[in-house]
Amino acid sequence: MRIERNHLLVYILTFGVFGILNTEMGVIGILPLIADHFHVSISTAGLIVSLFALAVAISGPILPSLFSGMNRKKVMLLVLGIFIAGNLVSAITSDFTVLLIARVVPAFFHPVYCSMAFTVAAASVNKDEASKAVAKVFIGVSAGMVLGVPVSNMIATATSLAYAMLFFAAINTVAFIATLLFVPSMPVTNKPSYGTQLRVLRKSTIWLSIAAVIFMNGAVFGVYSYLAEYLKTVTNYTWNTISLMLFLYGAANIVGNMLAGKLLKNHALRTIKFYPFALGAVYILLFILGQFSVPMAFIILVWGVLGGIGGNITQYWIVSAAPEAPEFANGVFLTSANLGTTIGASVCGLFISGISTQYVVLGGILFLIFSIAAMYPRLSITADCRYLNNAK
Incomplete structure (x- = not known):
């Protein structure tokens, strides 16, 4: 039973990473629509991609360390909740500045979830299987990059820009519910000090x-x-x-x-x-x-x-x-x-x-x-x- 639970945990982590990468990369497929909708240039619309990446780069060495002592399930739920909220705001706002904020704030928490997903996946199996567990989580990264662009473009073209943003929110919501229901509490017992x-x-x-x-x-x-x-x-x-x-x-x-x-x-x-x-x-x-x-x-x-x-x-x-x-x-x-x-x-x-x-x-x-x-x-x-x- 423990092995089955560990496999389920890795699959949930993979889907959670997919949801976050889907949010990050999916907008590439709808940048022209965003530029038209908010009446900005395509280069200005591109800020929602470049500033997202910049936020990830800045927070990468900092926030994962700060959250490393907290219960991992609670942290994952927090991050997924922030991404859901950001996507919902993105779907309803008519102000480009608000859209930027709704994108950049979750981006700071991107490394928190992804770094924790890699760590938890590796720790959920024996040492010999760690690299295989991490590789499964990386499938979520690839799927988010591959599917996010064409799917968001298809949804936005067939319906509206708001529904594409709601699609991102829906994926994160499914990951949130799966984490809430099936991921056990994971308190950290041996947290390395910040100095370490x-x-x-x-x-x-x-x-x-x-x-x-x-x-x-x-x-x-x-x-x-x-x-x-x-x-x-x-x-x-x-x-x-x-x-x-x-x-x-x-x-x-x-x-x-x-x-x-x-x-x-x-x-x-x-x-x-x-x-x-x-x-x-x-x-x-x-x-x-x-x-x-x-x-x-x-x-x-x-x-x-x-x-x-x-x-x-x-x-x-x-x-x-x-x-x-x-x-x-x-x-x-x-x-x-x-x-x-x-x-x-x-x-x-x-x-x-x-x-x-x-x-x-x-x-x-x-x-x-x-x-x-x-x-x-x-x-x-x-x-x-x-x-x-x-x-x-």
Whole structure:
């Protein structure tokens, strides 16, 4: 029975993460509608995405640590309640400033729920199964990114902008009810002190891990951010085919999450060592064969799988450097990942504006080189390697 309850807990956490990522990413699909509805420019409407990400990056190392001593069930209910309220306000407001506030306030609590979900999932199973449990939660991240954009667009187009916002609220409400009814009370008995959590920042391994995650996320999302543009201008796909390819990438991403748990459980070091080279090979093929429609579909499939594996690797890489403070480490991971996405998209955008869209992959390869430069020194640290070998 305990095993069944633990599986149910992981599924609820996965759905909760899906709801939060759905709220974060889903608005991308309705930005033009938001701009029209609130009579603002598309760049101004984009603030509801960029400020959300900024709030996550700021709160990542702070709020998860502050909430780490509270009953985890109560914290999860609090965060989901805040997201429900934010989405309800977003659905009824006619003021763009109110919409921004209703988006940014919940964003500060995004790392609280997600870092806690990773920590609770890992703690709900034995040590050997921890990476697989975390990988299941990452499926919620991928599903939120994949389904949020097209579903919100479909709802808003068929009905209204308000109903799209209510859809976000409904998903969070289902997660809230499931947490309330089926998640047991989870008081924290051995909360690490704030000093213990902050002391992990003294370790060289954590800073090497942060750098590696920033560069790795920059490599993945810096190129992915311009995938639709690449498929349009280089591969010359139609918009319907581009939509299909984006779904293909997302579905492959979910498969990658499933594979990642097994890989990190059984071959952690080997997976981490070879991952940058595998992604680099995909980018080289993307550059060489990007103009050919059939090979491009296979490249996107493999790229999507590697993207899902990469998300798990980056989370594992930081948390394994600070196992004594998991909530704090997961918060640092979320901040690093968001910074990497922001920096990667900006730098890769420079390659597009400076040369052409086809050369966006050079930005990804550049970030991969930097990630290797940060990753391999950490692998050479004896104590850290011993920890990772024990995790294999």
